[in-house]
Amino acid sequence: MSKVKYYYDPDTLSYRKIEPKKSKRYRNVLFFLLGASLFGFLGLLFLLNTNLVNTPKELSLQREVSNYELQYEILDKKMEQIENVLANIQDRDNNIYRLYFEANPIPEEQRKAGFGGVNRYKSLEGFNNSEIIIDATKRLDIIQKQMVIQSKSLDEIAILAEEKEKFLEAIPAIQPVRNEDLTRMASGFGWRTDPFLKTRKMHRGMDFTAPRGTPVYASGNGKVTRADNNSSGFGKHIRIDHGYGYLTVYAHLSKYNVSKGQKVKRGDLIGFVGNTGRSEAPHLHYEVWKDKERINPINFYYGSLSPQEFENMLKFATQENQSLD
Numbered sequence: 386m387s388k389v390k391y392y393y394d395p396d397t398l399s400y401r402k403i404e405p406k407k408s409k410r411y412r413n414v415l416f417f418l419l420g421a422s423l424f425g426f427l428g429l430l431f432l433l434n435t436n437l438v439n440t441p442k443e444l445s446l447q448r449e450v451s452n453y454e455l456q457y458e459i460l461d462k463k464m465e466q467i468e469n470v471l472a473n474i475q476d477r478d479n480n481i482y483r484l485y486f487e488a489n490p491i492p493e494e495q496r497k498a499g500f501g502g503v504n505r506y507k508s509l510e511g512f513n514n515s516e517i518i519i520d521a522t523k524r525l526d527i528i529q530k531q532m533v534i535q536s537k538s539l540d541e542i543a544i545l546a547e548e549k550e551k552f553l554e555a556i557p558a559i560q561p562v563r564n565e566d567l568t569r570m571a572s573g574f575g576w577r578t579d580p581f582l583k584t585r586k587m588h589r590g591m592d593f594t595a596p597r598g599t600p601v602y603a604s605g606n607g608k609v610t611r612a613d614n615n616s617s618g619f620g621k622h623i624r625i626d627h628g629y630g631y632l633t634v635y636a637h638l639s640k641y642n643v644s645k646g647q648k649v650k651r652g653d654l655i656g657f658v659g660n661t662g663r664s665e666a667p668h669l670h671y672e673v674w675k676d677k678e679r680i681n682p683i684n685f686y687y688g689s690l691s692p693q694e695f696e697n698m699l700k701f702a703t704q705e706n707q708s709l710d
């Protein structure tokens with residue numbers, strides 16, 4: 386409390402109070418107003434800062450941000466669907482397509498590998514929603530990489546499929562004489578009695594008994610490498626190189642329908658049954674070679690015989706009878 390001051394008034398011969406100056410009063414009022422407005426201003430700042438009060442612009446920005454958040458959630462669901470579909474394609478790729486074409490499956494680590502080294506997502510850091518944005522970007526990057534790997538794998542498979550198709554068309558997969566043209570299945574692959582020497586000899590081909598002039602067909606796609614009479618015992622014969630290590634021989638023909646160097650397709654008429662060379666009766670002696678070894682042709686007729694026909698063929702061909710050579 387401020388001291389009350391007095392002075393001596395000689396006119397009234399009494400002590401009187403000294404009144405404070407007017408200017409000082411004004412100053413106090415000013416101080417009060419200043420203090421109040423400062424307090425009010427700080428209070429306003431506090432309110433604005435605690436989101437209790439928002440400007441219209443802030444409100445619209447807030448709505449925009451929550452819309453983005455919602456959109457990211459939707460994108461997240463969509464990415465999950467894409468990841469599932471992609472996983473299914475990759476599974477089929479590894480376990481069906483690549484398996485069928487004898488290509489090694491692509492390891493999981495290679496398909497799902499992320500990106501090492503520098504932090505690719507640094508520019509996305511430091512914001513309120515950084516985590517959700519970085520996560521989505523990472524997922525998309527991985528999906529993109531997986532798509533590239535999958536696409537390359539399918540390119541590889543397309544090439545293998547084309548190769549496989551060529552291979553399947555090339556291998557000797559049908560009987561060289563039509564089943565209905567056969568008078569009987571004479572002799573198969575194995576130990577047989579030689580028709581001339583009457584001793585047991587390995588017969589490394591198959592004999593098809595049919596009348597002279599019966600059509601003989603190429604058993605697979607290939608190129609005629611021989612069509613001549615210059616091989617001992619075979620008489621007029623044809624050799625076809627099918628590639629992939631396969632070769633077929635058609636012997637004792639009466640006539641050729643192709644010449645050396647000619648390309649043939651499976652089922653093309655290449656010549657006619659005869660009795661030329663070391664042959665006892667009209668028949669076709671047929672050989673299948675794989676990697677310079679003669680193998681049993683009976684395993685290759687699946688393309689042209691019914692199961693019943695194949696069974697009959699097998700029965701005849703495995704009989705230890707006399708070959709026609």
Ligand SMILES: [Zn+2]
Nearest residue numbers: 592670709710
């Ligand atoms: Zn034979």
